[in-house]
Amino acid sequence: GSGVAGLSCARLLQEAGHRVEIWARERPPRTTSNVAAAFWYPYRVSPADRVHAWARASFAAFERLLPIAEAGILRREALELLAGPVEPSWAALLPKSRPARSDELPAGHRFGQIFESLVVETPRYIPWLCDAFLAAGGTLVERALGGIDEALAAADAVFLCAGLGARELAPDPSVSPVRGQILRVRNPGLDRVIVDEHGEGAITYVVPRAQDVILGGTSDEGDERLAADPAATAAILERCVALEPRLRDAPLLEVLVGLRPCRPTVRVEREERGGTPLIHNYGHGGAGITLSWGCAAEAVGLL
Template identity: 50%
Template sequence: MIEALIVGAGVSGLSCGIRLREAGIAAQIWARDMPARSTSSVAAAVWYPYKAYPEHLVIGWARTTYDELMVLRHDPASGIHVRNGHEIFPWQVDEPWWSGAVPSYRRITPAELPAGYRDGYVFEAPVIEMPIYLDYLRQRFEALGGTIEPRTLASLDQALGASDLVVHCSGLGARLLAADSTVFPIRGQIVRVTQVALDTFVLDDYGPSGMAYIVPRSSDCILGGTADEGMEDMAPDLSTAEAIQARCRALEPRLGAAVVLEHKVGLRPGRPTVRLEREQLAGGKLLIHNYGHGGAGVTLSWGCAADVARLIAQA
């Protein structure tokens, strides 16, 4: 029998695997998709608690993760960089509920706003280059003795047949594996372009032409995006891509010189609330659910992994 089995090798599964291994639990991972092909690999990714609920729990998980990412950024292999960012609005807004989780936060000044925008925030946050970061997590997990095995499951019963302790981190796969009808896809399309000397990320969820975000990374830049609930088409739509680029260029004219490198689509695992809970099953088996993170999988990853480890310790 495997001592502990994690289902899913995205950022949630890998973070849990590392924390369990560090706690002396011989965790292994089964996953349909390897880390480089997971939904996590498509993320931009900026620390930001996007479409994750309930807020009173999310802020704790997000704060824990923020603190951990700020430590990990000192390892060049992590792919984490800290940047200033602007979140902008075409109307006046209150303080965001998550502001207490970031130590460097202030209101935006009128001089920093693009034309047509009235308010916003400036804050410092980790920008995580997911292809690099996922490989970094994979290597950390394997260095601790963990293995990742490709497995396509029809139900969690298969995992529970191999281990008395299962941690379920399958994201959108929970619709099938946990028979959870409250899980739904939130389709996100992005455009990866060349870097054009940008160093500030921009988040605009309410622009006149639709949402836009600009996330500068070390050697490229991610332009987004979409958040289409219920849509599952994984093929990039070129008209959508052109609209994304137009919205981002309107916010940052220097992007007019950027060259398109890649179009990508990912399906965020939406749910009315994150499911992080313990199920004590017959025969002494223990099942921990950790899914439904919406667009905040990276942002909540270490906080949720800490709670998974706590639930196991309390069992």
């Protein structure tokens, strides 16, 4: 796989001295990772204890990339809106996390958590990561596999980082798609992320990047449609404008759809298939970017 999970594993393997070849049905920018809202936030993913460790490790890794402009990592203040005065479970992971003051909340909201997040501009980050892999001597082959045995026969070890493709390749019937639709609008001068998982309907988020803002979203379980839904577009705009009125007149630039590769729990584990190590790293749901470096480090450590 050549999404963020596969590329992160590949880079760590290269740093450990291994020769790496990626096989992928699609290469960047035609991956789910390229259409992710991509801010640090452990969304739709478990188990909590392992997720928190992976998320913390990834946050530290992205912080180290902040000085590299080409990587497209931005430091952003973020606000999660809450249903009550209870801190989210991940709040202890970040040193700059605190309850929001009333003057920091959108109209109609009473509770929230302010924290420092990192926004990953995937149209810049994924190509940068792929270029780094290739520059370090890696090979990327566009190839649709009929089964994982093809890879096992050709390598000393195989890392399965195929996202939704793991459903057939592992095979793992517990992997299922959760459709996400997002909008890209021109940035009217915003620099704070807002996320609301507790409102009516789907999760709502406003993610300012350098030149645009990502607005979301939807969480349509079992839905594999990749076509944009005009009704969802209108609903997303309405919810986001309610949280941040300055978005009202922001020009709509693009509507994007991706399928989150969800699973009851993230799978990072090793097994042997015919004497060849097969290391699984998939099922990251809506937190692929958030967990990428932490999961990759654990997966590579299993080799």
